[in-house]
Amino acid sequence: MAHIHLEDGSFTLVWVLIWWIIALVCIGAALWFLRSQGQDNQKRITIAAFITAAAFAIFQINIPLFGGVHLNLTPLIGILAGPVLGTLVVLVINILSAAIGHGGWGLVGANVLVNLSEVVVAYLIFRGLRGLIPDLFSRAGIATFAGLFCGNLMMVAIILISGIQGVTQSSSQILAGLTLIMAVNMGVAVIEAIITGLVVQYIGKIRPDILGENRS
Amino acid sequence: MKDVVRDKRGLIIFCLIAIIVLIGAFAAYAATGPMGIEERFNAAAGISTGEAGEEASGGGPGGFSVEGNRILYMLVLAVLAALCIAAYRHYQL
Numbered sequence: 556m557a558h559i560h561l562e563d564g565s566f567t568l569v570w571v572l573i574w575w576i577i578a579l580v581c582i583g584a585a586l587w588f589l590r591s592q593g594q595d596n597q598k599r600i601t602i603a604a605f606i607t608a609a610a611f612a613i614f615q616i617n618i619p620l621f622g623g624v625h626l627n628l629t630p631l632i633g634i635l636a637g638p639v640l641g642t643l644v645v646l647v648i649n650i651l652s653a654a655i656g657h658g659g660w661g662l663v664g665a666n667v668l669v670n671l672s673e674v675v676v677a678y679l680i681f682r683g684l685r686g687l688i689p690d691l692f693s694r695a696g697i698a699t700f701a702g703l704f705c706g707n708l709m710m711v712a713i714i715l716i717s718g719i720q721g722v723t724q725s726s727s728q729i730l731a732g733l734t735l736i737m738a739v740n741m742g743v744a745v746i747e748a749i750i751t752g753l754v755v756q757y758i759g760k761i762r763p764d765i766l767g768e769n770r771s
Numbered sequence: 772m773k774d775v776v777r778d779k780r781g782l783i784i785f786c787l788i789a790i791i792v793l794i795g796a797f798a799a800y801a802a803t804g805p806m807g808i809e810e811r812f813n814a815a816a817g818i819s820t821g822e823a824g825e826e827a828s829g830g831g832p833g834g835f836s837v838e839g840n841r842i843l844y845m846l847v848l849a850v851l852a853a854l855c856i857a858a859y860r861h862y863q864l
Contacts, residue, residue, distance in 0.1 A: 560812040621796065622805040650851060660847045684781075693781030700788050714816070724817030732815025735799040739811070742796020745789045752785075 557669050557706035557740055558627065559714065563659030570717035575664030578646070581671060585642035596640070602765065603636040607644045611651050624743045629670045629706065630677030630699035631751045635758070635765065641674035642667075665713050672709040677702030681755075682767075691766070695755035696748040703744040707737040 566574075589596060610628040617623050632641045649663045649670065658666055681698035688694040711733045715726055724732075759766055803811060812818075 560809045561816065561818075565816070565818070617808075621800045622803075622811065623807040625808065654848055654851075660844075688781035688784070690779075690781040693785040696785045697781065697788065700785075700792065719816045719818065722817040729816055732817070735803050736811055736815050738795045738799030739803070741792045742800070745793055745796075748785070748789065 557673065557703060557710040557737075558625075558658060559662050559666055559669065559710055560658065561662060561714075561719070563661045565659075565719050566661065566665070566717045567720060568661075571661040571664065574662075574668060574713065574717070578664040578667040578671075581642055581668070582646055585639045588639050589643075598765075599636060599640055603632075603640040603644050606632050606635055607647050610644065611648045614648060614652055615655070615657060618743070618746070620746070621739045621742055624740070626743070626747050626750070627670065627673065627703075627706075628747070628751070629673035630681075630695075630702040630747070631754060633674035633676075633678035633702060634681045634695060634698065634751070634755055638671075638675045638678050641678070642671055645670035645674060665717070669706050669709045669713065673702040673706035675702075676705040685768075691759040691768070692752040692756040696752035699748040699751045700741075700744055703747065704741065707740050711737060 606628070610632060613626050613628055615625070617625055629641075629645060632644050636644055646663075646667050649658065649666045652658050653660050653663050677698040680701045681694060684694050684697065688697070711730065714733060715730060718726075719729065722729075755766065759768055803814070806814065
């Protein structure tokens with residue numbers, strides 16, 4: 556959901572490179588971690604491949620709500636694939652999206668970081684609330700809200716830190732505008748939370764091992 | 772009663788968050804009006820749409836514009852494809 560929908564050239568080349576480098580460090584760490592685990596990840600990689608396809612498809616669907624928005628499924632990526640594989644999944648989705656004109660090439664690094672924050676926070680909240688909230692639907696839903704909220708915060712932070720070239724708006728005016736976008740995005744997070752909750756609940760019923768849950 | 776609340780704790784929290792979030796979203800929507808995603812972003816960032824907007828976003832020190840430039844677009848895609856092939860062969864995937 557949180558995605559920087561600005562054209563290439565909105566950020567200076569310096570900031571484009573900085574966000575790309577930070578994203579590449581995260582991707583490198585994820586690759587190193589995956590390789591160090593050897594063959595133990597085959598099942599998770601298969602799940603990650605499926606969810607990449609699903610998330611990329613849903614990424615492109617414009618939902619005519621609040622004037623037009625799209626879902627990301629990034630919290631679901633975090634819950635099902637985990638933060639390590641999730642890093643690679645969001646990279647692939649953002650590259651494929653940029654290849655068809657959804658977001659600029661230069662913003663892929665920044666968008667990977669935005670989506671990665673959603674993946675990581677959703678994963679941590681989903682795992683962390685296991686003892687407190689056993690119900691999968693609500694736990695996944697709350698994790699989705701938390702993940703998407705952090706993603707939106709990250710999006711606003713990246714735009715404010717980078718600044719936008721060629722505009723006369725002050726930082727406070729841009730912050731005010733982005734806060735409204737964040738509020739609208741969070742409204743759509745309700746739909747994403749319900750979808751994620753239902754998917755996780757269904758998987759929890761038929762294959763709880765995928766979620767790392769014990770069958771009760 | 773306590774047991775019911777404990778069992779439904781997650782759902783209660785979920786619904787509370789959803790209600791708060793929806794109120795905020797509708798308030799924001801009322802303030803901005805119906806806009807597409809990129810239109811909303813451009814309005815928030817102060818980027819004017821159309822040709823003037825392209826000029827505004829493309830300038831400045833170190834600025835570059837890939838969007839709308841087919842050659843650069845294909846070049847980036849070709850470099851990414853080459854990198855994928857190199858990574859695929861190097862790691863013997």
